[in-house]
Amino acid sequence: MNDEKLYQFNEIEPKWQKFWRDKRLFNVDTRNYKDKYYCLMMFPYPSAALHVGHGRNYIIGDVVARYKMMRGFNVLSPMGFDAFGLPAENAAIKGGMHPKTSTLNNISTMKRQLNQWGVEYDWDREVISCLPDYYKWTQWIFLKLYEKGLAYKKKAFVNWCPSCKTVLANEQVVNGGCERCGTEVTQKDLEQWFFRITHYAERLLKDLNKLSEWPERVKTMQANWIGKSEGVEIDFEIEGMKERLKCFTTRIDTIYGATFIALAPEHVLADKLMEGNKDKGRLLEIIKKMRDESRVSRSQEDVEKEGIFTGRFVINPVNGKKIPIWIANYILMEYGTGAIMAVPAHDTRDFEFAKKYDLPIEVVIDNPDSPLKAGTMKEAYVGEGVMVNSAQFNGMDSKESVVKIAEFFEEKKFGKRCVQYKLRDWLISRQRYWGAPIPIIYCPKCGIVGVPEKDLPVLLPDNVEFRPTGESPLKYAKDFVNTKCPECKGAATREIETMDTFVDSSWYFLRYITPKLNDRPFDTDLVNKWLPVDQYIGGIEHAILHLLYSRFITKFLHDIEVIGFDEPFRNLFTQGMIIKDGAKMSKSKGNVVSPDGLIKDYGADTVRLYTLFIGPPEKDAEWSDRGAEGAYRFLGRVWRLVEKGQAAKFMGQEKTNISKEEEGLRRKTHQTIKKVTEDLDGGFHFNTAISSIMELVNEVYDVIGSSSRGHGSADNSPVLTEAVESIVILLSPFVPHIAEEMWQRMGKQNSIFKCPWPSYEKSFLLEKVIILPVQVNGKLRTRIEIDAGIKEDELKKIVLSDPKVLAWTKDKNIKDFIIVPKKLVNIVI
RNA sequence: GCCGAAGUGGUGGAAUGGCAUACACGAUGGUCUCAAAAACCAUUAAGCGCAAGCUUGUGUGGGUUCGACUCCCACCUUCGGCACCA
Numbered sequence: 001m002n003d004e005k006l007y008q009f010n011e012i013e014p015k016w017q018k019f020w021r022d023k024r025l026f027n028v029d030t031r032n033y034k035d036k037y038y039c040l041m042m043f044p045y046p047s048a049a050l051h052v053g054h055g056r057n058y059i060i061g062d063v064v065a066r067y068k069m070m071r072g073f074n075v076l077s078p079m080g081f082d083a084f085g086l087p088a089e090n091a092a093i094k095g096g097m098h099p100k101t102s103t104l105n106n107i108s109t110m111k112r113q114l115n116q117w118g119v120e121y122d123w124d125r126e127v128i129s130c131l132p133d134y135y136k137w138t139q140w141i142f143l144k145l146y147e148k149g150l151a152y153k154k155k156a157f158v159n160w161c162p163s164c165k166t167v168l169a170n171e172q173v174v175n176g177g178c179e180r181c182g183t184e185v186t187q188k189d190l191e192q193w194f195f196r197i198t199h200y201a202e203r204l205l206k207d208l209n210k211l212s213e214w215p216e217r218v219k220t221m222q223a224n225w226i227g228k229s230e231g232v233e234i235d236f237e238i239e240g241m242k243e244r245l246k247c248f249t250t251r252i253d254t255i256y257g258a259t260f261i262a263l264a265p266e267h268v269l270a271d272k273l274m275e276g277n278k279d280k281g282r283l284l285e286i287i288k289k290m291r292d293e294s295r296v297s298r299s300q301e302d303v304e305k306e307g308i309f310t311g312r313f314v315i316n317p318v319n320g321k322k323i324p325i326w327i328a329n330y331i332l333m334e335y336g337t338g339a340i341m342a343v344p345a346h347d348t349r350d351f352e353f354a355k356k357y358d359l360p361i362e363v364v365i366d367n368p369d370s371p372l373k374a375g376t377m378k379e380a381y382v383g384e385g386v387m388v389n390s391a392q393f394n395g396m397d398s399k400e401s402v403v404k405i406a407e408f409f410e411e412k413k414f415g416k417r418c419v420q421y422k423l424r425d426w427l428i429s430r431q432r433y434w435g436a437p438i439p440i441i442y443c444p445k446c447g448i449v450g451v452p453e454k455d456l457p458v459l460l461p462d463n464v465e466f467r468p469t470g471e472s473p474l475k476y477a478k479d480f481v482n483t484k485c486p487e488c489k490g491a492a493t494r495e496i497e498t499m500d501t502f503v504d505s506s507w508y509f510l511r512y513i514t515p516k517l518n519d520r521p522f523d524t525d526l527v528n529k530w531l532p533v534d535q536y537i538g539g540i541e542h543a544i545l546h547l548l549y550s551r552f553i554t555k556f557l558h559d560i561e562v563i564g565f566d567e568p569f570r571n572l573f574t575q576g577m578i579i580k581d582g583a584k585m586s587k588s589k590g591n592v593v594s595p596d597g598l599i600k601d602y603g604a605d606t607v608r609l610y611t612l613f614i615g616p617p618e619k620d621a622e623w624s625d626r627g628a629e630g631a632y633r634f635l636g637r638v639w640r641l642v643e644k645g646q647a648a649k650f651m652g653q654e655k656t657n658i659s660k661e662e663e664g665l666r667r668k669t670h671q672t673i674k675k676v677t678e679d680l681d682g683g684f685h686f687n688t689a690i691s692s693i694m695e696l697v698n699e700v701y702d703v704i705g706s707s708s709r710g711h712g713s714a715d716n717s718p719v720l721t722e723a724v725e726s727i728v729i730l731l732s733p734f735v736p737h738i739a740e741e742m743w744q745r746m747g748k749q750n751s752i753f754k755c756p757w758p759s760y761e762k763s764f765l766l767e768k769v770i771i772l773p774v775q776v777n778g779k780l781r782t783r784i785e786i787d788a789g790i791k792e793d794e795l796k797k798i799v800l801s802d803p804k805v806l807a808w809t810k811d812k813n814i815k816d817f818i819i820v821p822k823k824l825v826n827i828v829i
Numbered sequence: 830g831c832c833g834a835a836g837u838g839g840u841g842g843a844a845u846g847g848c849a850u851a852c853a854c855g856a857u858g859g860u861c862u863c864a865a866a867a868a869c870c871a872u873u874a875a876g877c878g879c880a881a882g883c884u885u886g887u888g889u890g891g892g893u894u895c896g897a898c899u900c901c902c903a904c905c906u907u908c909g910g911c912a913c914c915a
Contacts, residue, residue, distance in 0.1 A: 006867080217833055217910080224832065224911055231915080249915060262915090303913075330913045340915045348830085349913055422914055543910080613853070615842060619834095620908090622841070630853055636867090688843070691852035698852090773848045778896040780848055818895050824847050828895045 006636030007643075009603025013737040017118060020736075025753060026065070026120040028076045030513050033529040037073035039065045040509055040569075042538030042546070043080040043127070046106035047087065050113045052593045052611065052623060053578035053585050059608050060575055060617055060684065061537045062119040066733040067680050070757040076530065078512040079114070080127030081107050084135075084501045086164060086180060089434040093466045099434045100462065103130060113595065118604045118736050125515045129504040134511065135436035136457035137521035138504050141553065143439055143450045144560055150196040151428075153448070158427055160188040165470045166431045167192060169500060170424050171225075171545045179545075193429040193438060193497070197552045201226055201421040203566075204551055213571040215618070218543045225544050227422025232406050234341060234415040236261070236314035239322065243269060245314055248336035248420055251346065252409065253401045256390040257364035258341040259354065261314055261325045262307065264333040265290040273310040273325060283308055290329045305330050305353045317414040319391065328353060336420050344380065345372070351380035364389045365398045426549065428500045433466050433473040435498030443485035443492040452486050458494070472496040505546055506553040509533055509568060521562075528564040536569040543574070573684055576620040578611075593623050605735035606632040612686040612734055635738055638697055638731065641724060642742045662719040665703050667767065669723045670760040672696040676730045677757070686734065693730050696723065729758055774799055775826040776808045792819055799825055 020026065041061040044054070065077040081103075088099035088106075096102060107128065114121070127134055145151035159168040163183035167190065172179040197204075205226045208219045231250035238245055247261065263270055265287050274280045286308050307328035314323050323341070330349055331340060344354035344361040354361055361374045365385040372381055387396045393405060409415045429438060437458045439451035451458055461480045466473050474480055474496040485492035507521070513530050514523040538546075550568050558566040577584055580591040598607050610631035615621040675692040679685035700723050725746065732739035732752045743752040771783050772795075782804040786795060796817055799805055809829055816828035 220833060221910055227911090227914065229914075247915085251915075305913080328913095330915095332914065335914045337915095342915085347915070349915080352913095420914080422911095540909085613841090624841075624854070627841070627854055633868090634853085640868090687841095688852080691843075694852055771848090775847085775896075778847095778894095783848075816895055818847095820847055820896095824896090826847080826895055 006632065007639040007738065009605060009738065010600075012741045013116075013118065013604050016737045016740045017115060017120075019740070020120055020751070020753075023751060025069075025751065026075075026077060027122045027124055028074060030076065030526050030530060032074060033526070035072060035074050036530055036534075037068045037075045038530050038532075038534045039068065039075055039077045040512075040533045040536050041077075041079065042536070042542065043082050043505070043508060044110065045085055045087070046081045046083055046103050046110055048106055048109065049594065050110060051578075051585050052595050052598070052607065055117055055595055055607065056575050056578055056611050056617070057537060057539065058114060058117060058119040059611050060573070060686070062117075062608075062736075063612065063686065063733045064535055064537070064684075065120075066736060066753055067757070069753050070729075070733070070755065072756065076125075076512070077121050078125040078127070078515075079121040079123070080125075080508060080512070081110070081129065082501060082505050082508075083107065083128050083130035084435045084498075084504055086166075086432060086434065089432060089466060092434075098462070100130065116599055116604055117595065118608065125512045127508050127511050127515055129436075129501070129508065130434070132457045132459055133518060134508075135460075135504065137511070138436045138499065138507070139439040139451070139456050139458060140453060140521055141507060141557075142499065142503070143453065143456075145195060145556065146440075146450050148556075148560065150199060150556065151193060152196065153191060153193050155189065155191040157187045158190050158192055159185045160190075161185055164432070167427055167429065169427045169502070171426075171502075171548070192427055193440075193495075194425040194427050195503075195552070197426045197549075198421060198423055200552050200555055201228070201423045202419075203555055204423075204548065205421075207551070207555075207567060210567055211569075211572070214569075215572060215574055218540070218547065218572060218574060221543045222548055225423065225548065229420045231418065231420065232409055232415050233337065233418045234317070234409070235413075236317070236323075236341075238269075238273075238325070239313045239315060241272075241312070243272065245269065245325070245339055246337040246415075247339045247341045248418065249341055251343065251402070252405045253387070253393075253398045254343040254346045254364055255316070255318055255341065255405060256393075257343040257345050257362045258316060258323055259344060259360045259362055260342045260350075261323055262328040262331050262340050262342050262350075262353070263310075263325065264331040264338040265327055265329060266333040267327070267331075267338045270310075270327055273312045277311045279311075283310070287327055290327070293329070303329065305349070305356060307353060307357060309357075317409075317412070324359075326353075326357075334424065335422065345374060345377065346380055346382055348380045348382065351377075362389060426500075426552075428503055429497040430500055431470060431472045431497060433460075433464055433498065435501060436460070436504060437474065437480075438495040438497055438499055440495035441483060441485060441492045442495070443488060443490060445490055446485055446487045446492075449485060449487055449492070455486065460498075472498065474498070502545060502549050506549040507557070509536075509550070510557075510563070524562055524564075531563070532565055532568055532570040535571045535573065537573045537575065539577075540574040547572070573618070575617050576615075578614075579620055579622045582622070593625075598625075598628060602628060602632040603635075603737070605635055605738045609635065609690065609735050613690045615687055617684045617686060634694060634697070635735060637701075638727060639738065639742070641697065641700060642728070642745060661703055662717055665699060665723055666719045666764050668696055668699045669719075669726050670764040672730065673726055673758050673760040674765065677760075680733075689730075690734060693727060696727055700724065700727070726758055728752070729755065770822060772822075773824040774802070774805055775824060776805070777828060778826060781805065781808055788822065795819065795825070799827070 039061060041057055061077065065075050069075045083103050088103045091102055092099050129135060142151055159173050161168055161178040161181065161183055163181050164178060168178060168185060173185050177184055205223060205228055208223060211219060229250050231248055232252040234247045234249065236245040236247060270287055271284065274283050277283060290306060305328065307326045310325045310327060312325045314325060316323050331338060342350035342353065344350045344359060345363045346365055361377065363372045363374050364387065366372055366388045367381050367383065367385050384398045387393045387398055387401050393401045396404065406417050410417065437460055439456060439458045441449045441451060443449055461477045464473050464477045481493050481496060483492055483494050510522045510527055513526050517523060554568040555566045557563045580593055583589050583591060585592045595607055606628060610628040613631060614627065672692050676689045679689035728739050728742045729752065740752050766788065768788050769785055770788050772786050773780055774782050774784055782802065784799060784802055786798065809827060812829040814827060814829055818826040
């Protein structure tokens, strides 16, 4: 990098950053909600330093906010910090600072970085989730859920990360490992707090349809995660026992082919079924082994199917046949009823199991394309077909029989239709220090008591030793633990566990509207005016976690009537990652690109422009420092255009007639305004918007270049003025500092962001003479210059008399002559 | 295995039925300079040709169409999500 700069970005950028802040350009009075536009970026965890990959999120958001501002919206763009969490605590354990200190330090570093990017927010609304004025209301939400029976405590096998020494929600287990550190997750039998998100499963699924402006893949991922299945719960009679056995199936059409029943090893009836069995002792031993093994390895693939016969049978209600009951390791207790009817002929897993243990296979749905024979089947036939061996349903289409047999079951009271979801309740307690305390008190007399609202917040004590013991460190903070029961005033103890940080982040977008309120979490009326969020921007990694939790909490707050909407984010944009050397940027890989050096060498506007130009923002993109230099060169080119032209020189006089060249430039200017506007309104097509501005800049240079060679006089031309002004305005959301500087140098008074976005004139877009491609049999052969308004028969005459066309068409029979108006012609011979 | 996204020059990408490779990066040659940097100009998909030009070309194979990167069918590869969910 040479010392000579293409322009003085190091002076320009801080100057305008200060100017925008002094003018309070991004500060909003939320009481004024006319033409409101709520633009929100996912608030970050305060880590030590940001890299250019993080920058993409904030830069995109800043472009949207500035653009909407210029379109006349009252834009709210706030920022905050998701400040509770493990990394700060882990650092403290290693002997560093208190998590609170390091977190607040990191926040100020991040704010400095955001500032130097020229990314502006309404900082008066800053929300920091680890501060008591915020987590007081996180606790309040917990208590509301508790009041409604939607927060509850239960003993259960839960996911445990041995490295983080805490439990994890199902959503936080990725490929059997901890979402944060990757350590293989084990199971622990613990009493834990859950939020009853399953209560909202149907609405969370159904309302995805309302989210027309969300990326399809995010909605698909959520729908798969919720995992709805409709089927029938069959109520089986167990031979010789008064207990009944319930099995859930989505394939009731295969009921006549059920040849065994399989139970999860954890099933409540598993032990009881063995009673009276000679082999009881040995069998119970095997079941116990299955339970232990399956819990550890169930997340791993290709576990060999194992099972044992219990000696008992159920009666198939449709035909009275006895069906043996097995216990099998491939049945999950958590899903359905923990028991299935197994149909080996039509289910891959049951087929595998039946083959291993030599259980009968009975075909009840025939493949219309190639008839099935139970004895020779190599794999289960899972498709649709014609019903066979199914009594009165024979000959029926299997799809139709799903409905018919379900109706038959309900009529005969053999079972009932029901719906199952894969979604499980959200485990929210954590055995770690740096989180919001769960506002619960245990009283020996009154039991579990919620902390009264007037006693909130339950403050997280500062002086705590962070021993990673697997139990919350708060256990050793005696002053914290020992308290009085709010009901009987007797001695009592506090809940020592803290909340999952995803609880903190599931409602922060509501707090920004009235961030300073201390008697309520937010002002209902104003929140109802400003939300749902008009544009939410963040990473795809939150497709399920944060976005599902936020939707759940929003629906809950809607149901208790403290907000009037039940979906938080109207538009969602998920940006792609920035990759370096083929991998995600990370310290351990040593491929982190820091913005600091780049900003020092080229300025923030260059980093912004390149980040936006690198490719479609929803896709991953490979970072190249060379590419960033190209963006810098472009800004230099624009700068010289304004400076060399002495800016004011472009403020030309009205001219009555303009040259052909100027007319072309004017057309290009208006086409560019159209293109950029459509690219920003129709999606986030920053890369193509920028390239079209580059084209306009190139054209201006062409026009200036040719006029200086004496071919015309574009200097002092209003057309040129318009072109240059348009370039500056169209660029301003992307590169705000240089645009603001050029704007002022062009003699403008107000901030460029107070200036209305330009509009284009339709009549200027049209060309009088066009160059029309001519194809022969679909192959391009020549181009002909014609008048735009030419009539079809005249065009045909011109085309067919063209010598190049004649070379291809002579001696040939012309079958067809296709004219696509103003686009092309195709001659078929 | 299931669901989803994608596959275009040396590279990032553009074009969603009508001129494939816009815009940029890189490369090569040139102008300016004592020199360098910057800037500017030219060339840059492949093959054939002195040239005009011709042929081929958007993962593979088919199809629809006057015309296909774009639509349909089958397949291959890569990435992401889910995964013994009954």
